[in-house]
Amino acid sequence: MSWSFSNDKPIFQQLEERIVLEIISGRYEPGSKLEPVRELAMTAGVNPNTMQRALADIENTGIIYTKRGDGRYITENTEIINEIRNRYVLKKTEDFIASVKALGLDEDGIVKAVREALEQGG
């Protein structure tokens, strides 16, 4: 079962987002080893070169690093993971706020909507 991709963005970017999301969601422990590129590529149903590019990009953020001849590992530096997670949360939050502000909610209304949804869901 391959992953699904939209056509409005390059596949390697979608790979990056998905993999980073899995890391910051806790799917991998800090310091643990990633699957080999070829395996990840097969799982995702993409060309290994595409997966390679995505992982190289992710590596630039410091959230993963490579041991030559061994494989890729998640950083043990939880600071980095937390920072990226915070950035992601901030983006999600800003997007959410923008979308409901467009519907006329003011700031109090937004906080209230979140509180109510939490009470109902919890």
Add this chain to the structure above:
Amino acid sequence: MSWSFSNDKPIFQQLEERIVLEIISGRYEPGSKLEPVRELAMTAGVNPNTMQRALADIENTGIIYTKRGDGRYITENTEIINEIRNRYVLKKTEDFIASVKALGLDEDGIVKAVREALEQGG
């Protein structure tokens, strides 16, 4: 300038969502007239029948109604508009909560993230 559509959902559903969103965002005043089907279809770059189907579906929600031989109008009943807007806000809020909960935020953390984003944005 045609609208853009993703291929994971039928076009007529995407038309419905977009038009309803425009209505509840206040792009049309309650009681005001919609553009003719054929014009909307041309603007969106779809077949008039597809737009017709989308509008007929929307009409079932009560947010618009038809005057035969005249045109389609936004309901003057602001209750209906508000209810649909509230449903939409609720859905957006729940989606947001689910996505950040998946990253490990607890309820207090979510409210805090929203508060901070509001302060920063305001």
Add this chain to the structure above:
Amino acid sequence: MSWSFSNDKPIFQQLEERIVLEIISGRYEPGSKLEPVRELAMTAGVNPNTMQRALADIENTGIIYTKRGDGRYITENTEIINEIRNRYVLKKTEDFIASVKALGLDEDGIVKAVREALEQGG
């Protein structure tokens, strides 16, 4: 404003049914005078010959009669009117019973349905 006719029966029959219905509904007093054929024809939007034929047929039932040189009158004989009304009621009732029996209602169910509808409507 002409009357409306369906295509599955001759117009003169539909005229007969409608006019007899108006008589037995009490739209005309027993002994009262009908409008002239030409006027009735114009009202119904049909050819006077067609209306003439309808009225001649109705006359055979005895519910109306002609005074030569004067016009057509509703019979003063309320027996005849009552009998035709009873026939009409019986037909309506049988049709009703047949249609709901086809849905699986038994005789008690039918009487019950009528009772409930009367209570709700009254």
Add this chain to the structure above:
Amino acid sequence: MSWSFSNDKPIFQQLEERIVLEIISGRYEPGSKLEPVRELAMTAGVNPNTMQRALADIENTGIIYTKRGDGRYITENTEIINEIRNRYVLKKTEDFIASVKALGLDEDGIVKAVREALEQGG
């Protein structure tokens, strides 16, 4: 042998009424499979799209549902079927009552007419 349609209502509505009527009359068992759209369309003598629209509308009532790539099925939920049947019976009953009330029958007269017709018919 095509079905017959009147021209005072859209064909797709007449299709809906007829098919729903067949379902609530017990022509199809709960959970049984409907004929394919194309076959139903041919039987009725209409375009497959017209039949498709009728069935999609019916599906909104919950009395049938679709298995993609397989076919359409009657709901196993006899509650829904019963509710729709009851609505239909109520409508028929009210129409009947209205038509004979217009002829001057009072409520006792209506019940009496139904009783007599049942005795005669049974």
Add this chain to the structure above:
DNA sequence: GTGGTCTAGACCACC
């Protein structure tokens, strides 16, 4: 094979 969608184009009723 099934249902679902979309386009194209025609015709109708209403105003």
Add this chain to the structure above:
DNA sequence: GTGGTCTAGACCACT
């Protein structure tokens, strides 16, 4: 002119 319906035919996704 407006919306509403219907047909014809193509293509897709699912099984």
